[in-house]
Amino acid sequence: MLCSPSSQPERYVGRFAPTPSGYLHFGSLIAALASYLDARAAGGRWLLRMEDLDPPREMPGAQQAIVETLQRYGFxxxxxxLRQSERHDAYDAAIERLLDEGLAYACTCSRKQLEGHHGLYPGFCRDAGHSLRDAAIRLRVPDRAYAFSDRVQGEFRQHLGREVGDFVIRRRDGLIAYQLAVVLDDAWQGVTDVVRGADLLDSTPRQLYLQELLGLSQPRYLHLPLIIQPDGHKLGKRYRSPPLQPHEASPLLLRALRALGQRPVTELDGALPAEILHWAVAHWDAGLIPRTPTLAEAQLR
Known part of the structure; x- marks a missing residue:
């Protein structure tokens, strides 16, 4: 199925879609909080989706820990x-359609063969006619640019042919690529607004292209500034960012609000998470979010 199960489009549907490769951290909290507030302030729905398509990278117990942490923080x-691992039939149907229409092809290139091409696929397998067995599936990209207006970052443009090249939609090991899954799931769930980190800004043109090919609606996008640690790394699971602790819920929610440019009143100091979220929904202003793609962690303390 390539369309939303809802027969009537909703005014606003947002979502938070964590990957269970680790526990939620402060960067995750900012993404969850912004998407939640943006949806609730608009009187819309807020969905939770577990992006569990890569079992080798999944941390045991992470899914349950993510759910419990969100609950402890008042969400x-x-x-x-929704679990992406339950959606394989939809992904396979879309891949079959793209293959049948000549828009995708089998690729047997190894990582070593692609070294030195700086992430731009050189097209070695584009017209090779390889068997689908033991091969990745790549999507042919057009020689054109895709652009969109982000609600925070402004105009963003990327030329798929010159800057990306044909990209993988199913890996050689059979795992579905993020770009395809996120497009299909957002459409199926009727998501109208995507709020996520600026590290995914340059993924968006690929997703616009997939939406065009599959006849899916384009949601609005809002890409949040990333939190950069003192060593220059993005705050995330790869660099041992500390997991969110239940007893820190209230102070970290207030800190996250400040990172998003909001101005929580001093009366919220010591308030319960539910009280902080109630105030934050009533006073949410996405126009205050810093436009810069990154924020230094030290600035937020």
């Missing part, structure tokens, strides 16, 4: 949590 989502 409430609408409906049942």
């Amino acid at each position: 409430e989502w609408d409906g049942e949590m």
